[in-house]
Amino acid sequence: MKKVTIRDVAREAGVSVTLVSFVMNAKMGKDGRLDCPVNPNTAARVLDVAKRLGYRRNNAAASLRSGRSHSIAVIVSDLANPFFAEICRNIENLAYNAGYTVIFASSEESPEKLAHLVETMVGYNVEGLIVAPCLGGERALERATSVGIPTVLIDRDLPGDSFGRVLVDNVDAGVMATKYLFHQGFGKIEMISYKLGVTSLTDREHGYSMAMEDAGLEDEIRLHRIEYDADAAKKGVIEIFKDALKRGTEAFILPTKKLAMYSFNALNVLGLNLPKDFSFVCFDESDIYDLKKPVIPHVVQPLAEIAEKSFTLLRKMVDSAATEEEKNVTLKAKLILGGRFGVQPTEASF
Amino acid sequence: MKKVTIRDVAREAGVSVTLVSFVMNAKMGKDGRLDCPVNPNTAARVLDVAKRLGYRRNNAAASLRSGRSHSIAVIVSDLANPFFAEICRNIENLAYNAGYTVIFASSEESPEKLAHLVETMVGYNVEGLIVAPCLGGERALERATSVGIPTVLIDRDLPGDSFGRVLVDNVDAGVMATKYLFHQGFGKIEMISYKLGVTSLTDREHGYSMAMEDAGLEDEIRLHRIEYDADAAKKGVIEIFKDALKRGTEAFILPTKKLAMYSFNALNVLGLNLPKDFSFVCFDESDIYDLKKPVIPHVVQPLAEIAEKSFTLLRKMVDSAATEEEKNVTLKAKLILGGRFGVQPTEASF
DNA sequence: TTGAAAGCGATACCAC
DNA sequence: GTGGTATCGCTTTCAA
Numbered sequence: 001m002k003k004v005t006i007r008d009v010a011r012e013a014g015v016s017v018t019l020v021s022f023v024m025n026a027k028m029g030k031d032g033r034l035d036c037p038v039n040p041n042t043a044a045r046v047l048d049v050a051k052r053l054g055y056r057r058n059n060a061a062a063s064l065r066s067g068r069s070h071s072i073a074v075i076v077s078d079l080a081n082p083f084f085a086e087i088c089r090n091i092e093n094l095a096y097n098a099g100y101t102v103i104f105a106s107s108e109e110s111p112e113k114l115a116h117l118v119e120t121m122v123g124y125n126v127e128g129l130i131v132a133p134c135l136g137g138e139r140a141l142e143r144a145t146s147v148g149i150p151t152v153l154i155d156r157d158l159p160g161d162s163f164g165r166v167l168v169d170n171v172d173a174g175v176m177a178t179k180y181l182f183h184q185g186f187g188k189i190e191m192i193s194y195k196l197g198v199t200s201l202t203d204r205e206h207g208y209s210m211a212m213e214d215a216g217l218e219d220e221i222r223l224h225r226i227e228y229d230a231d232a233a234k235k236g237v238i239e240i241f242k243d244a245l246k247r248g249t250e251a252f253i254l255p256t257k258k259l260a261m262y263s264f265n266a267l268n269v270l271g272l273n274l275p276k277d278f279s280f281v282c283f284d285e286s287d288i289y290d291l292k293k294p295v296i297p298h299v300v301q302p303l304a305e306i307a308e309k310s311f312t313l314l315r316k317m318v319d320s321a322a323t324e325e326e327k328n329v330t331l332k333a334k335l336i337l338g339g340r341f342g343v344q345p346t347e348a349s350f
Numbered sequence: 351m352k353k354v355t356i357r358d359v360a361r362e363a364g365v366s367v368t369l370v371s372f373v374m375n376a377k378m379g380k381d382g383r384l385d386c387p388v389n390p391n392t393a394a395r396v397l398d399v400a401k402r403l404g405y406r407r408n409n410a411a412a413s414l415r416s417g418r419s420h421s422i423a424v425i426v427s428d429l430a431n432p433f434f435a436e437i438c439r440n441i442e443n444l445a446y447n448a449g450y451t452v453i454f455a456s457s458e459e460s461p462e463k464l465a466h467l468v469e470t471m472v473g474y475n476v477e478g479l480i481v482a483p484c485l486g487g488e489r490a491l492e493r494a495t496s497v498g499i500p501t502v503l504i505d506r507d508l509p510g511d512s513f514g515r516v517l518v519d520n521v522d523a524g525v526m527a528t529k530y531l532f533h534q535g536f537g538k539i540e541m542i543s544y545k546l547g548v549t550s551l552t553d554r555e556h557g558y559s560m561a562m563e564d565a566g567l568e569d570e571i572r573l574h575r576i577e578y579d580a581d582a583a584k585k586g587v588i589e590i591f592k593d594a595l596k597r598g599t600e601a602f603i604l605p606t607k608k609l610a611m612y613s614f615n616a617l618n619v620l621g622l623n624l625p626k627d628f629s630f631v632c633f634d635e636s637d638i639y640d641l642k643k644p645v646i647p648h649v650v651q652p653l654a655e656i657a658e659k660s661f662t663l664l665r666k667m668v669d670s671a672a673t674e675e676e677k678n679v680t681l682k683a684k685l686i687l688g689g690r691f692g693v694q695p696t697e698a699s700f
Numbered sequence: 701t702t703g704a705a706a707g708c709g710a711t712a713c714c715a716c
Numbered sequence: 717g718t719g720g721t722a723t724c725g726c727t728t729t730c731a732a
Contacts, residue, residue, distance in 0.1 A: 005724095005725055005726085006725065007726095016704075017704095017726080018704080018728085019701085019702065021726065021727060025727085037701060038702085039702085056469060057726080059475070059726095060411075060413040060414040060419065060474075060475055060724085061410075061414045061724070061725035062725080062726055063708090064408070064709065064724090064725085064727095065707075065725080065726045066708085071453075071474075079435060079438050079439040079442060080432070080436045082432060085431075085435040086430045089430035092455060092456055093456065096467075101470055101474065102453070103451055103454075104438070104453075105442055105446065117446075122406050123408065123409045124409050124410075124451065125408065264641055265641075268642055268643070286637045287636045287637050287638045288637045291614055291615075291638060292618055293618070353709095355708095366720075367709090367711090368711085368719055371711060375711090387718090388717065388718085389717060392718085407709090408708085408709050409710095411709035411724090412709080413724095414709085414710075414711090414725065415711045702731100702732080703732080704731085705729095706727105706728085706729085707727090707728090709724105710723105710724090711724090712721100712722090712723085712724105713723100714719100714720090714722105715718100715719085716717100
């Protein structure tokens with residue numbers, strides 16, 4: 001329960017607190033101390049005493065004095081969503097290696113909670129924010145940027161030009177899924193989406209329609225928009241499949257994992273089989289996609305890249321060194337295929 | 351980019367900084383201010399000025415002075431593991447509602463990183479730690495408790511009596527899985543586990559053996575321990591299944607999600623089917639378990655409860671109000687079954 | 701290379 | 717109810 005301060009170390013080592021501060025903040029350079037104008041012997045003694053006494057820097061004090069906290073905050077809508085969880089893990093890792101601590105939080109799709117969280121983070125002097133915003137979150141986030149906290153948006157876009165952005169090209173993702181199915185020889189391709197108009201979904205829909213039109217298949221475009229509610233959605237998909245059998249539909253694009261799950265459920269209920277009755281292109285990740293080989297084709301977002309780009313961009317913004325161009329990063333989704341004969345599934349482009 | 355301090359508010363409102371501090375820390379009680387000995391009118395004026403000026407408390411300063419940070423740290427081995435992600439989400443939620451901020455981090459099964467993280471968290475003056483420790487993590491965590499930071503262990507146990515614990519009864523989980531299979535009429539039940547001797551696994555193994563012995567089936571006990579490496583494990587399971595067909599094995603207990611995935615892979619490779627050739631009891635959660643109805647029986651840990659109990663216990667420990675008995679919480683795993691005919695899968699006990 | 705001293709912004713303690 | 721002021725532990729000039 002002891003509290004060892006910089007003074008204790010200074011006294012014990014017979015030097016001034018300044019020296020101790022220098023030593024404790026010195027970065028190793030190839031060999032010994034570099035950035036610190038301290039006699040190596042003194043430094044060694046200080047280090048030794050610090051260790052013996054079990055000294056640990058009080059970050060609150062350091063942060064108060066220096067104005068830097070060496071921490072950032074990451075706010076997503078749901079920490080338990082595998083999509084965000086993976087991004088968070090990667091960001092935490094990068095941050096750790098860069099000497100940053102990260103505070104995570106879930107906004108749970110509530111602009112109010114987001115606003116409250118932003119206040120909290122501002123109070124913690126975080127140096128930057130990475131946010132997967134919920135609808136209506138712009139006010140809260142503008143608050144952050146207005147007090148000088150750089151903010152990077154991921155996953156979903158929001159109006160406002162003070163933000164950095166690392167987004168995925170969902171139009172392209174929709175196009176890619178559709179073109180892949182063309183490549184497999186299918187033309188009667190449909191998409192099942194939700195009624196709620198979030199951009200990630202509408203962009204995928206748009207990509208699908210575009211690709212169909214470009215292929216001269218505008219008459220075959222069938223874009224189903226079902227209810228978001230789980231029970232309604234389940235039933236909706238079953239109905240669509242029933243009709244699809246009559247229509248002779250060849251393939252479905254399922255632009256979210258949940259929609260894919262409802263679709264597998266519908267297959268079971270109707271006693272259908274995947275390569276025989278329909279072909280699927282799914283989105284995101286699921287154990288089910290990988291159950292058999294070749295895997296069920298699925299479009300994934302480059303999670304590690306999202307993490308890396310957003311963290312890098314944030315650091316640039318913290319250093320006020322990001323150009324307007326650098327502040328808008330667009331990444332490409334990947335289509336995962338294959339895996340037969342002991343070969344790992346690979347990404348492909350269409 | 352302005353910085354509004356308590357002094358600015360005090361000056362503008364024509365009161366002392368003390369008053370402002372009182373007001374800013376006052377908790378609402380039913381009606382107006384309660385715990386603060388300030389004239390309601392003055393308080394209102396201060397609040398008003400604070401809002402107008404856009405004042406936000408500097409937590410670093412508050413923490414430095416008061417010694418309290420209103421933050422806790424949660425360290426798991428892998429943030430992206432759905433098991434931990436779900437626990438983290440729940441803890442974050444509870445913490446948020448209790449006015450705490452939480453710092454998350456992954457130890458990635460490295461005692462060194464864990465030690466470093468603990469140092470960092472200590473430096474941040476976190477009031478407590480919730481940790482899913484990696485092997486060899488006891489030294490690092492004892493460091494935390496030795497400087498007076500209450501620590502609660504989840505998922506895995508570690509020696510040391512300064513820790514609080516919220517663990518799941520894995521022996522019982524193993525027993526439960528086995529008894530369920532008895533109940534289905536099976537006797538030739540085997541378990542596939544790993545060679546690495548982590549307690550969560552050995553406990554489940556122990557439960558299986560115990561149940562088998564109690565049923566007079568000691569001669570049927572077949573506990574396979576395969577390599578942890580993915581490729582080796584995949585091959586291992588395939589071999590086991592081949593032999594099992596000859597032996598007439600009826601059921602397998604797969605005590606981790608990954609082992610279950612390898613097993614599904616083996617079924618595919620060998621062209622086997624689940625209810626026909628073998629029965630499975632799996633562990634954890636996977637989309638695959640829920641693919642068909644009834645669901646594949648699987649044992650899950652009470653994640654929300656782990657989160658709730660560990661956070662509650664930690665708070666008790668922070669207030670030095672936890673008895674030795676309260677410091678050791680054991681939770682029961684649940685067996686999930688059913689879901690046929692539109693009925694939701696439910697938990698059962700055996 | 702080294703050290704003295706001035707704060708960072710809030711809270712705690714004590715007077716009034 | 718209200719206000720002064722001494723810290724909290726550290727970083728940061730500025731001199732020596």
